[in-house]
Amino acid sequence: xxxxxxxxxxxxxxxxxxxxxxxxTLLFFGFGLYGALxxxxxxxxxxxxVRIMYVHVPAAWMAMFVYGFMxxxxxxxxxxxxxxxxxxxxxxxxxxxxxxxxxxxxxxxxGKPMWGTWWVWDARRTSMFVLMLLYLGYIAIWRSIDDxxxxxxxxxxxxxxxxxxxxxIKFSVEWWNTLHQPxxxxxxxxxxxxxxxxxxxxxxxxxxxxxxxxxxxxxxRAEIASRKQRQARxxxxxxx
Amino acid sequence: xxxxxxxxxxxLACERGGRTIFRELNFAxxxxxxxxxRGPNGAGKSSLLRLIAGLNRAAEGALTLGGATHEIAxxxxxxxxxxxxxxxxxxxxxxxxxxxxxxxNTQNALVPFKLERLADDEAALLSEGQRRRLALSRLIAxxxxxxxxxxxxxxxxxxxxxxxxxxMQSHLNSGGLIIAATHATLGLAKxxxxxxxxxx
Amino acid sequence: MGQSLKALLAREVLLARKQGGGLGAAxxxxxxxxxxxxxxxxxxxxxxSRLAAGLMWLALLxxxxxxxxxxxQQDLDDGSLDLLTMGALPFELIxxxxxxxxxxxxxxxxxxxxxxxxxxxxxDVASLPVLWLSMITGSLALSLLASIGGAITAGLRRGGLxxxxxxxPLYVPVLIFGVSATTLMMGPQTATPSLLxxxxxxxxxxxVAPLASAAALRTYLR
Numbered sequence: 174x175x176x177x178x179x180x181x182x183x184x185x186x187x188x189x190x191x192x193x194x195x196x197x198t199l200l201f202f203g204f205g206l207y208g209a210l211x212x213x214x215x216x217x218x219x220x221x222x223v224r225i226m227y228v229h230v231p232a233a234w235m236a237m238f239v240y241g242f243m244x245x246x247x248x249x250x251x252x253x254x255x256x257x258x259x260x261x262x263x264x265x266x267x268x269x270x271x272x273x274x275x276x277x278x279x280x281x282x283x284g285k286p287m288w289g290t291w292w293v294w295d296a297r298r299t300s301m302f303v304l305m306l307l308y309l310g311y312i313a314i315w316r317s318i319d320d321x322x323x324x325x326x327x328x329x330x331x332x333x334x335x336x337x338x339x340x341x342i343k344f345s346v347e348w349w350n351t352l353h354q355p356x357x358x359x360x361x362x363x364x365x366x367x368x369x370x371x372x373x374x375x376x377x378x379x380x381x382x383x384x385x386x387x388x389x390x391x392x393x394r395a396e397i398a399s400r401k402q403r404q405a406r407x408x409x410x411x412x413x
Numbered sequence: 414x415x416x417x418x419x420x421x422x423x424x425l426a427c428e429r430g431g432r433t434i435f436r437e438l439n440f441a442x443x444x445x446x447x448x449x450x451r452g453p454n455g456a457g458k459s460s461l462l463r464l465i466a467g468l469n470r471a472a473e474g475a476l477t478l479g480g481a482t483h484e485i486a487x488x489x490x491x492x493x494x495x496x497x498x499x500x501x502x503x504x505x506x507x508x509x510x511x512x513x514x515x516x517x518n519t520q521n522a523l524v525p526f527k528l529e530r531l532a533d534d535e536a537a538l539l540s541e542g543q544r545r546r547l548a549l550s551r552l553i554a555x556x557x558x559x560x561x562x563x564x565x566x567x568x569x570x571x572x573x574x575x576x577x578x579x580x581m582q583s584h585l586n587s588g589g590l591i592i593a594a595t596h597a598t599l600g601l602a603k604x605x606x607x608x609x610x611x612x613x
Numbered sequence: 614m615g616q617s618l619k620a621l622l623a624r625e626v627l628l629a630r631k632q633g634g635g636l637g638a639a640x641x642x643x644x645x646x647x648x649x650x651x652x653x654x655x656x657x658x659x660x661x662s663r664l665a666a667g668l669m670w671l672a673l674l675x676x677x678x679x680x681x682x683x684x685x686q687q688d689l690d691d692g693s694l695d696l697l698t699m700g701a702l703p704f705e706l707i708x709x710x711x712x713x714x715x716x717x718x719x720x721x722x723x724x725x726x727x728x729x730x731x732x733x734x735x736x737d738v739a740s741l742p743v744l745w746l747s748m749i750t751g752s753l754a755l756s757l758l759a760s761i762g763g764a765i766t767a768g769l770r771r772g773g774l775x776x777x778x779x780x781x782p783l784y785v786p787v788l789i790f791g792v793s794a795t796t797l798m799m800g801p802q803t804a805t806p807s808l809l810x811x812x813x814x815x816x817x818x819x820x821v822a823p824l825a826s827a828a829a830l831r832t833y834l835r
Contacts, residue, residue: 345786495692513620
């Protein structure tokens with residue numbers, strides 16, 4: 174019970190910040206989508222479908238950022254034993270997995286009109302798919318182990334080992350890709366990104382980030398509540 | 414054989430699964446002394462034994478061993494509910510492994526619990542009582558001063574209980590320490606009691 | 614210390630011989646794959662020849678994965694793991710020794726047997742030595758990475774599937790560089806860069822795997 178002394182502070186902070194975070198999220202989405210759908214130009218090659226980039230690229234960035242965040246939190250939990258760190262990593266994972274899935278799905282939607290297929294095994298797409306597996310493995314640990322403390326200890330290891338391997342996996346997949354497709358033709362977003370495309374992308378990235386923060390705070394709040402409930406239940410059972 | 418060992422605990426606290434099992438535990442055990450752990454089920458007797466064995470870490474407090482330079486775990490034996498016996502190996506092969514791994518010899522280890530005739534039989538064929546006797550024979554095969562015993566009398570018949578008593582007394586006479594969680598009486602001279610979980 | 618290591622290794626080998634370390638099951642799996650693949654893609658020899666090295670590697674790593682969940686399970690269940698931590702050896706050395714024992718009794722034999730079997734899928738005979746070399750080099754990494762999964766799931770009832778999800782992403786680099794050693798031989802470049810990278814991955818695993826496995830097993834001992 175004593176280990177949860179901190180959440181009171183966190184909950185106060187979260188409750189105070191959330192409305193603002195949502196507001197900022199909506200503002201950034203407003204600017205970003207306006208720029209993405211209205212003011213930015215269509216691509217001379219791809220036409221209007223290039224606009225999916227504004228949904229796809231930030232999603233990919235978030236998928237990778239959230240995993241790094243998760244691994245960082247796990248390392249913090251391992252070194253400093255901060256009780257909230259494990260809960261924060263646990264609740265971040267499903268969000269990161271959704272961003273990952275979004276990146277893969279929008280990538281397919283983007284690719285279909287251009288290449289005629291729903292899936293292409295290029296380096297980035299393949300790495301993103303493996304990242305999806307890493308997310309699923311992490312989430313599976315939490316779900317397979319009943320004791321939350323044991324689950325937390327094991328999940329930390331999974332996250333850290335996964336993060337260590339991620340650069341190696343990316344490198345190996347890129348290498349594999351150059352082996353099998355020596356003429357590497359396509360680069361997402363075109364040969365260069367014009368500045369008129371950059372700022373909506375930037376706003377969308379910020380919007381996604383704040384969206385993650387908002388959703389994460391919500392999820393963490395719910396996780397803390399459910400843990401308190403579990404502990405109360407355990408205490409009641411043990412003393413009866 | 415061992416002299417002047419003092420195992421001391423100060424304000425020891427143990428946690429499992431986020432729950433505090435016991436706090437502010439103090440005790441001292443010297444060479445030649447035995448301590449009986451008493452307390453209700455779930456009070457933390459097993460947890461304390463596992464803590465001393467180094468399998469769990471103390472949440473608070475300190476555990477020190479005076480009179481020795483090695484880690485407490487390296488100088489301890491832990492006999493818990495499980496027997497650590499490989500069914501595919503023979504009785505002798507089982508003991509041989511532990512004596513090679515931890516330093517000791519199985520030469521006379523089969524004698525105290527009367528396992529000589531079973532030495533080359535597969536451990537899978539042993540009865541429950543024989544398995545317990547094999548597990549306890551580890552105490553003889555590898556010489557370590559601190560014995561951490563969790564319910565050592567369970568599964569033993571009258572003869573084996575007597576053998577255990579003799580073995581334990583001989584260990585105390587050589588300067589060893591024994592900390593045992595037990596519901597039965599061990600029948601040793603000079604044994605003190607440590608109550609866990611009744612006052613906290 | 615050296616005596617403890619030898620004792621542990623000797624016991625692992627003895628146990629593998631007496632109660633089966635999983636080599637039998639893994640080997641049967643390998644054979645099953647060799648039968649099923651041509652049935653699935655057709656007996657076109659040219660096609661099989663292109664696929665042989667990759668498919669053999671895939672079969673190898675899946676077969677190793679099959680035996681991963683039992684690596685620490687028995688020792689955890691019968692209380693041996695508790696005692697293994699109380700010796701003079703650091704726990705990380707113990708998990709390393711167990712992984713190496715697994716390599717000696719499972720992965721290495723499989724790596725030796727698999728390449729000749731690949732001939733049944735019309736593998737180009739000239740690439741046989743390189744396939745052997747790459748599989749032997751990679752087999753230690755396979756065992757080490759599998760030990761991480763085995764340690765994490767050691768106390769779970771049905772850890773087998775979870776082990777696969779956890780370890781397959783880690784196997785991706787090993788698979789890529791293992792196979793490319795063979796395919797590259799058929800092209801202008803040599804297999805050496807791939808083999809060297811494979812070696813580097815193995816060395817990295819030698820450091821990371823025992824640490825991660827020991828940390829995972831400690832959570833079960835508490």
